[in-house]
Amino acid sequence: MKKIFLLLICCWTISVNAQVQKVNLQASGLTCAMCSKAIYKAVSAISFVDTVLVNIEASTYDIRFDKETTPKFDQIAKAVVDAGFSVANLTVMVNFDKQAVDKNGSFTLDGINYKLMGTPPTTLQGSKKMQLIGKQYMLPKDFKKIPVAQLGNVASNTYLVSLK
Amino acid sequence: MKKIIFFLLLLAGSFAKAQELFVYTEPASNMPAKSVAIKQSAKLFDQGTTSSTRHATEIMLGASKNLMIHGAATYGALNNTPFGLESIRAYGKYRFFSADGMYSHFRMAAFAEIAHSNTKPMYQEINLQGDHAGMQAGIVFTQLLHKLAVSSTVSYAAINGNSKAHQLAMGNRAEALNYSLSFGHLILPKKYTSYDQTNFNIYAEFLGQAIPGTRKSYLDFAPSIQLIFKSKLKFNLAYRFNLQSSMTRMAQTSWMLGGEWLFLNAFKK
Numbered sequence: 001m002k003k004i005f006l007l008l009i010c011c012w013t014i015s016v017n018a019q020v021q022k023v024n025l026q027a028s029g030l031t032c033a034m035c036s037k038a039i040y041k042a043v044s045a046i047s048f049v050d051t052v053l054v055n056i057e058a059s060t061y062d063i064r065f066d067k068e069t070t071p072k073f074d075q076i077a078k079a080v081v082d083a084g085f086s087v088a089n090l091t092v093m094v095n096f097d098k099q100a101v102d103k104n105g106s107f108t109l110d111g112i113n114y115k116l117m118g119t120p121p122t123t124l125q126g127s128k129k130m131q132l133i134g135k136q137y138m139l140p141k142d143f144k145k146i147p148v149a150q151l152g153n154v155a156s157n158t159y160l161v162s163l164k
Numbered sequence: 165m166k167k168i169i170f171f172l173l174l175l176a177g178s179f180a181k182a183q184e185l186f187v188y189t190e191p192a193s194n195m196p197a198k199s200v201a202i203k204q205s206a207k208l209f210d211q212g213t214t215s216s217t218r219h220a221t222e223i224m225l226g227a228s229k230n231l232m233i234h235g236a237a238t239y240g241a242l243n244n245t246p247f248g249l250e251s252i253r254a255y256g257k258y259r260f261f262s263a264d265g266m267y268s269h270f271r272m273a274a275f276a277e278i279a280h281s282n283t284k285p286m287y288q289e290i291n292l293q294g295d296h297a298g299m300q301a302g303i304v305f306t307q308l309l310h311k312l313a314v315s316s317t318v319s320y321a322a323i324n325g326n327s328k329a330h331q332l333a334m335g336n337r338a339e340a341l342n343y344s345l346s347f348g349h350l351i352l353p354k355k356y357t358s359y360d361q362t363n364f365n366i367y368a369e370f371l372g373q374a375i376p377g378t379r380k381s382y383l384d385f386a387p388s389i390q391l392i393f394k395s396k397l398k399f400n401l402a403y404r405f406n407l408q409s410s411m412t413r414m415a416q417t418s419w420m421l422g423g424e425w426l427f428l429n430a431f432k433k
Contacts (some may be wrong), residue, residue, distance in 0.1 A: 027255065029264030031308060032183055034426065037359045037395040038196040041428040056356035059267070081230045082197040085265035137267065 020071060021093040021127075023026065028139055039140040042079040045132065048072070059088075067070035070082050070111045073159060077136045088139045090132040096124040101136050106158065113158040117150050130161035183348040183365040184306055184313035187388040187400045187420065191315050192271035192306035194259050195226035200430040205400075205422030209242070209415035216242040216414065218250070218294055229363070230259045234277075238294040243286060251281035251294045257304070269308045275319070276301040285330045288380055288395070288411035289373065290321055290340040295414070296331070298323030313348040325423070337375045345370045363392040375411065382409035388420075398424040 027039050036056045043061060044052050048069040053062040074125045077087045094109065101107045105120030117133055131149070135143055154160045184191040195201060203222040207356045209215055222236035234255035241247040254277065261272035277300050279292040292300050301317020319342045325330060327340040351366040374381040388402030399422070406416040 026266075028266050029262070029269040029308075031267050031310065032185070032360065033356055033359055033363060034185070034392060034393045036356075038199065038428055040359070042196065045429050056359070083228075084194055084196050084229060086262075088264075088266055140263070141265075 099124040129164040192273040195281040
């Protein structure tokens, strides 16, 4: 019985750990609290978003998701743009548990497909930060620095990310 | 002139962030999509021995991230007429360019408006916010740069219908070129910690009009203060006075007191 219990605890721990913990969003194009609140409200209204913790001064938003939901990062970016502003940085915080990565850098976690930029490791372990790469997720000056070769060959249902 | 320099120094000297929620002009930025705002304002025109008041109610809608629409009505008791509805106006603004940086942006928008007015024009000044029926179209440029928001508008207005007939009968022209240059600055809070903090902003706006083909023009300066409560309720107090004028106008100086309530995510798509 103890063994089963231990096994259950292990399974529970793994399933909790290996997932997106939260997303850190930094918005650009604003300096006023009214503008910041517009983004806060727009992001909070997204169906899979649970809580949003904001730092108005830094224009950053810590976004946590409802359990049992699959967050869609493109919807977060769209909410910011619809509020009238842009995304400067969108970073996903993940707690990996021996996540296998294929030779192209692709892997799937909680139903979300990712592709790592650069030379990928074979496995991902522990707490990592992954910055989303794409025109809608970065400042134009940062996006220009991304080599064009890295941007090709990414399926539309896959997020291109860079380990930080 | 001293007043202007004092205000501009105040703008340049404060070490805070910029604001572009101008009192007399619209920035190139729009309201967030799916939001609604209601604006109520009262203008008091100083006409020397007498004065007139004009009230305006305006409903503003963020139709999409790039498009916003306003509907407005003005009513009041001007030039010794009984209190009543004067004009209605529809306004649309489309943001067609946006370059956002961290704590900065440069944006451009095009706008057009159409107004209907019951009043009989009495002055050479052309004004679609109550006095005349007609159309106006123009372009807005806004630069937000950490500590300063600067916005400029250039537009062309042409009046029509009875407004035009009255204006022409008085020997006046029925079209005008309008321009503005606005500066905005956030004074308080020094550091943002919550949406409940009261914001205190100051603005300085230059508002001008020239009648093409004539030497008639005016240039006003309008300093204003603004309080924003809980990031949704705005109060504006402005004083507008004449720097130069070579045309007949309702008043050389006026006060404006206004309030605006913003409702974010007011409607579903």
